Amino acid sequence: MRQYPSILEKFYGFEQTQPDKLFLSEPFAGQSQQHTWYQAGQTIRRLAAALQNLQLPAGSRIAIIGKNSPHWIMADMAIMMAGHIAVPIYPTVTASTLEQILTHSESQLLFVGKLDAYEPLRSGIPSSVLQVSFPNWPWPGCRTWNEFVAVQPPLAQSPIPDPQSINCILYTSGTTGNPKGVMHTHYAHAYSLLTVMEALGEELKDEVFFSYLPLSHIAERMVVEYCGIFTGGTIYFPESLQTFSKDLQAAQPTIFLAVPRIWEKFREEISKKIPSTRLSFLLRLPVLGTALRKLLQKKLGLSRVRFALSGASPLHPSLPVFFNQLGIIIQEAYGMTENMALATINRKKAVKIGTVGPSYPGVELVIGADNEVLTKSPANMIGYYKEPALTAASFENGFLKTGDEGRLDEEGYLTITGRIKDLFKTSKGKYVAPAPIEKLLLEHSVFEQVCVVGSGESNALALCMLHASSQSVKELYEKLSAIRRQVNQQLETHEQLAKLVIVRDEWTIANGFFTPTLKIRRSVMDTQYGSYYANWLRSVDDVIWE
Numbered sequence: 001m002r003q004y005p006s007i008l009e010k011f012y013g014f015e016q017t018q019p020d021k022l023f024l025s026e027p028f029a030g031q032s033q034q035h036t037w038y039q040a041g042q043t044i045r046r047l048a049a050a051l052q053n054l055q056l057p058a059g060s061r062i063a064i065i066g067k068n069s070p071h072w073i074m075a076d077m078a079i080m081m082a083g084h085i086a087v088p089i090y091p092t093v094t095a096s097t098l099e100q101i102l103t104h105s106e107s108q109l110l111f112v113g114k115l116d117a118y119e120p121l122r123s124g125i126p127s128s129v130l131q132v133s134f135p136n137w138p139w140p141g142c143r144t145w146n147e148f149v150a151v152q153p154p155l156a157q158s159p160i161p162d163p164q165s166i167n168c169i170l171y172t173s174g175t176t177g178n179p180k181g182v183m184h185t186h187y188a189h190a191y192s193l194l195t196v197m198e199a200l201g202e203e204l205k206d207e208v209f210f211s212y213l214p215l216s217h218i219a220e221r222m223v224v225e226y227c228g229i230f231t232g233g234t235i236y237f238p239e240s241l242q243t244f245s246k247d248l249q250a251a252q253p254t255i256f257l258a259v260p261r262i263w264e265k266f267r268e269e270i271s272k273k274i275p276s277t278r279l280s281f282l283l284r285l286p287v288l289g290t291a292l293r294k295l296l297q298k299k300l301g302l303s304r305v306r307f308a309l310s311g312a313s314p315l316h317p318s319l320p321v322f323f324n325q326l327g328i329i330i331q332e333a334y335g336m337t338e339n340m341a342l343a344t345i346n347r348k349k350a351v352k353i354g355t356v357g358p359s360y361p362g363v364e365l366v367i368g369a370d371n372e373v374l375t376k377s378p379a380n381m382i383g384y385y386k387e388p389a390l391t392a393a394s395f396e397n398g399f400l401k402t403g404d405e406g407r408l409d410e411e412g413y414l415t416i417t418g419r420i421k422d423l424f425k426t427s428k429g430k431y432v433a434p435a436p437i438e439k440l441l442l443e444h445s446v447f448e449q450v451c452v453v454g455s456g457e458s459n460a461l462a463l464c465m466l467h468a469s470s471q472s473v474k475e476l477y478e479k480l481s482a483i484r485r486q487v488n489q490q491l492e493t494h495e496q497l498a499k500l501v502i503v504r505d506e507w508t509i510a511n512g513f514f515t516p517t518l519k520i521r522r523s524v525m526d527t528q529y530g531s532y533y534a535n536w537l538r539s540v541d542d543v544i545w546e
Contacts, residue, residue, distance in 0.1 A: 004190035007226055008080055012158045014232040015041040024070035026237040027247060028136055035070050045154030047078035056084065061105045061169065063087040066113020068211045068237050071134040073225050075111045081159060086168040088216035090516040091115055092509045095124030100178055101171050102129055105385065112139050163187035169385050170218055170337050181385030182337045192340040192379040193226050195360050199345060200307055207233040208304065210253040212244065214516050218341045219311050223257045248301030256305050259312040261518045263319045263330065266300055283325050293327050302328055309333055313519055314416055316442050317354045332356050334416060339400050340379035344414045355413040366399065370420055373406040374399035422522060424455035430494035432460045437495060440487045446479065449507055451525050457533050459498035463525060466502060481542040499536050503546045
């Protein structure tokens with residue numbers, strides 16, 4: 001087995017060779033709070049020593065909840081350095097989910113960081129769990145970071161973990177059922193990261209990152225936190241959602257990871273100022289086009305981007321086309337928590353829009369029964385924590401069963417066509433795959449989000465959130481009715497949409513309609529709207545306002 005340097009070994013190297021270089025930077029109350037590699041190292045070492053002073057058994061679980069911040073990364077590194085296992089938790093979880101994770105993982109300590117509110121979570125924290133709050137966020141009932149590390153000399157040693165020991169337990173975001181604890185080794189992290197870096201095809205050094213997607217998610221953990229450490233780079237953070245654009249403009253990252261919703265928001269902001277047809281015309285002009293392209297890149301915060309990556313859910317094909325004209329090549333990638341997000345990626349010079357690219361070197365990818373995507377590599381999880389039966393059921397002949405449905409073309413490019421569990425039967429006994437139908441609807445800019453439903457009903461129907469529009473209800477009705485007819489012409493009879501239902505609710509992470517990685521929770525849709533499906537289907541109207 002090939003040897004790879006661990007995350008800690010890479011950190012120790014840069015701590016020594018570039019102590020004064022900026023490592024982590026976050027605005028707080030309008031002031032930039034910066035940590036050089038040396039300063040971060042001292043903070044991490046003090047925290048690691050404080051953790052060791054607790055004299056917990058080696059490999060104890062220590063949880064982190066909070067939005068991204070320098071101290072989130074420093075806590076993660078200190079947990080590793082102290083010989084324990086990190087349990088990152090999404091900052092948007094409910095108290096009941098938090099309690100499930102802390103209890104199931106048997107976490108001994110919880111770091112509580114940057115949160116919109118702490119009080120709603122308190123009931124989900126068992127009394128046996130010691131709580132330590134991050135600097136700037138002194139939550140009641142928590143020991144402060146400074147109290148915890150008081151008069152604590154930095155850890156002098158530079159421990160290196162056993163590559164086959166567990167680095168972290170990542171609890172999935174729970175689109176179905178309770179979160180499951182995915183176990184990954186130190187080796188798998190290093191293997192996955194270096195495989196991605198090599199596949200990007202250019203030397204990565206001194207890179208700049210902008211950390212805003214949850215660090216509890218495998219993609220952000222790998223592409224931003226760990227790639228930042230492996231390249232000796234600098235990681236910037238936004239202060240808040242309100243300052244996101246300003247903070248991103250200030251950072252101008254060289255590697256930028258986003259989910260499709262972020263790319264959509266970028267396009268919306270540009271289109272508000274310059275309509276798409278006019279923008280395309282202006283960008284084709286020789287001198288003005290070049291100047292406008294540079295201006296828009298800088299306004300987005302992407303003027304220095306070498307790699308623009310997209311993952312977590314399918315990217316609408318119109319988005320890479322739009323950004324290509326701005327000189328930004330979006331590389332769509334595919335993976336999941338269970339395989340360290342290591343499955344496929346579009347290479348920068350060979351992007352095939354509509355696909356998630358070919359597999360990485362060393363990753364075996366095949367299409368199994370029911371068109372299920374199966375992957376095999378050293379990055380696959382060692383299993384679900386305390387769930388041997390579930391672990392066994394997740395593998396087939398050594399291949400991880402992803403639960404995603406896909407197809408490979410003649411060049412080995414993978415297209416994800418939906419989730420196998422998302423398939424539903426109408427009362428006519430025919431299966432409907434929601435994802436391809438949703439993709440057809442989202443080609444029309446009037447829709448912000450859509451979700452195709454109808455399990456057990458006579459026909460499928462689409463729940464729709466619309467973008468703000470100045471059109472009258474009558475004009476919108478005619479437009480939407482025409483879209484429904486147009487989409488249905490591309491579908492088999494049993495798949496066709498009987499109705500488009502325009503919902504009043506805004507679907508967000510906070511109200512549970514989306515997972516923290518902006519995937520639709522279909523079970524929540526059925527719970528919220530299911531009792532109305534039959535009545536809506538009996539309506540004489542093509543388009544229904546809820």
